[in-house]
Amino acid sequence: MADSASDIAAFVESVHPYDSLPRDELQRVIRRFEPRRLKGGSKIYALNEHLPGLFLIMDGSVEVRDSSDSLISQLFPRNTLGERGLLADGRAATNARALTDVLLLMLPAAEFTRLMSEHPVYSRFFTRGKSTEIRRSDLAFRKVTDLMSSPPIVCSPDDTVQEAARLMRSHRVSSLCIVKEGRLVGIITTGDLTARVLAEGLEPARTPISAVMTPAPVSLGEGALVSDVFNLMLERRIAHLPISEGERVIGMVTQTDLTRYQATSSASMVSELSRATSATEMSKITARIPHLLVQLVGGNHAHEVVTRLITDIADAATRRLILLAEAELGPPPVPYLWLACGSQGRQEQTGVSDQDNCIFIDDSFVESHREWFDRFARFVSDGLNTCGYVYCPGDMMATNRRWCQPVKVWREYFRHWIETPGPMAQMLASVMFDLRPIAGTAELFRDLQAETLERASRNSIFVAHMIGNSLKHAPPLGLLRGFATMRAGERRNQIDMKHNGVVPVNDLGRVYALMGRLTPVNTRARLLTAEEAAVISQSGARDLIAAYDLIAELRLRNQAAQVKAGARPDNYLGPYDLGEFERSHLRDAFVVVRTMQSALANGRAATF
Template structure:
């Protein structure tokens, strides 16, 4: 072995992921590298040129520019570049030029591909480069407001059905919104479709003068203009309906039908929802949920925003839960009193990823009798065991409807919240944190509606409770080291990793919950809470924007890490090795953690988020 190769080996031993290679493999790889010297201001390659290998900076500096000449990054020793083009079609996606006299090492693309195929550390390190550079609009991520093709046609409840039929025929539509009032004051009260006219008028022999109000579907399911296209698909497939009114503040803004969706292809999340909605057994649902990691990988690879990815993943859990409730009632018979199944935790916040347990509870109508409790105990056991079989594991803390403590009448739940607020001991703080993330999933939603508003008001007025909640939220700290590094796990399976859930996402979730409490904000999703807190003045504009950007980076990197694990054939988890990141990524991730720590400090020192 000559001295030049020994020098390259010594250098590679200081560069990740080469430092993870066995000695004999490292020796082989070092022999493959080609050493090249470039004077200052030399072009290494231009955008669109064929790339013969991966470049590694040994000495000097290189700037990378996009095809328009805009600066993308400045690289120094131990930084790699050129991999995005190599791992796509072999053509450079950027241009590279030295800014100082530089020594670069070039690894042939065949050797790079071999390393990625054979060693997980290389697959993880370069996985981001393998993702597609762009992704066109699809139905799942398109806003409902962008899908509405025309102004909605309406009639009032007194309109004769014959006139309504002519209105639909003349305008070539299959439904009308039934409203009361005029203009912006009009409120949607129902919907009538051509199917209604067939089944409820013609089939029943009713006269054409029959008022629409007698045959319409009252209080129909609706969506807001800001909902996603996935909401349309999931609701239509799960509830077997073909028309959805789009409503904002009670006013009908549009109508979405199955015909409106024909220009879009249904994405895989909608396919999973459909398969869940038609499943007759837990085993069939389990077959569906086993496809979620693949869906996660595809959604992340398509560069969807993290809040879209987690929303689509959570929608599947919601559908599984509702389907299990249907199957439970089919087995046990109709419930003796109305009930409401609610989710808390990540499902409640619509933030599920590829790793999820279950957190849920049951609200029962106050008319429930002691003899009725056995029915709900059996329903809870059926649903929770079904969720567990489908991959949503039993909660280690027993925060589930199978626990009699969390299967109670509304009056008991009201007293629970009152006691937690008035006596905020450590258990009360923990339970209140969980329960403030409640979201109705299936059943009679009105059982929770008033309770949520009154609890927020009661809690926000109690300064002692708020102070205890703030103190409790600050227990989760970002993993920042003392010397501009990260505080990684020191031993065990995840040694030298950081927990992107406990140290990354959870501190921001806690902040969002406190802001929602202080501002009496009804939002449950973390990002929605941060946006609402900024709009309501609970946080300053600059502090809110910084925190949202920090959250977006941390949550996105967590999902990208999980997707990389799935891509390599492993189960997703929440652990990320900082050494797998580029210097650029490590710097920005640390900056994001610093923002979170700063906002925590402001809250902890009594300045609120405005300090």
């Protein structure tokens, strides 16, 4: 756990919202952080204690519990704790202790308060969507339809016990709903088969289900909350609960569903990944990402929270594969830095993601080191593919030697792209401006990033080309307040919420960051920082951020609905499947994006 000044600086610079602060301010804040080492099991703070400041986890893991000692969350590197108390009365609202040996960076309370008052981007990060009330579990406030098994497995009351048992075995379920003429009349569980059939010596092949089922079972409607399930299961001492719509059963909730739902969290998945010993083992963890997406969207989390948590899993998988690669291949011959670009680089991954990555190598590299880096890149990239992050169709991966080079080569790449801004150079520059360090020696990128932003922003021809490149993806607007949907094929009457939805805003954010020499990579953070730096006007930023939020959230909701329906999530949405209200607002959002594109093209970004 390194805690030198340079290590702390490199780490803090990579954490949002600190990466959005002006350079001078960032350096001041870095000096104010106080490193604190604690052994596993040590108390960090206790409920109602005065908080000395905000804690940023640099290494290790922490658990947070409420006043009844119920686990609220497990936190890992880059997570913060203590902000709720500081936002309230300065006293801890929870208990926190180190699960492992940890390295914490403590930002004094006075400094936190100053940043909150002087920097809107910083303030928004810690207040957006947060409540000062600590809830025991967000799960309790979810709708029951978010976790029920659907459709339910049913049988007739006239079926035999043996037929029911075989049905349960074939579907791998522990209960069946007994339905007669479309109406729920009973329920049978594996426990009933043991207690009411085997223990009583009944013949399964001759005994009808009606003789051993629980008749007229209690059920809940589709509008019930998970807290209603908890309460009813505890009150009635039952483990299976049908969910109905009128008299028609539409699903089943079991204690196993509740346990599985609670276990599916980004924190638990990151923790499991950190202990995995192979890519195959990791793939079983990342396979739960679609269910996590449903859970997060169902909890009404903001889109930037959902995509950040999903990206955290990709980061953890990448870092674990890097450690496994070094364990197999031996230590690297020279220092290196693994970076992500694309949606992972911007921390905007959804339920559909390929891999985009590269390696910066220290300039002491010689060609005799190439074999190690070839094998290293292949190990990590193959492992990511196994985990569901499929190979990039454009080969923007570290396995391509073009993207695994010493820093001096990368510096020449950026110089050439900026000085000779052709179409290919523009495309590559757009991808590489979204780079974010994942593991390795961060100093290999930090100076190059600042140098490239300065050089690029001073080249008016390059900026003009970048603006032109950002206008290639147009919002799907049609005539007469309609949408420009696809006209044929399996995607007929649908729109691409990635390439014609979020990508145009990604492109705008990238250009604003270039114009203002802004270091954030995340699109929303870029827009907020661009507003603060007056690259775009306050009204223009407000409208564009609102439009982006709506587009991104509808994209995620559509993916979650696809997962719940048993389909693979994708980026295609049928706008005419939406209600009139949502459809109208979506179109208005696309109009805002097009207007901002026009303003940028006409050189009016800062005045719109």
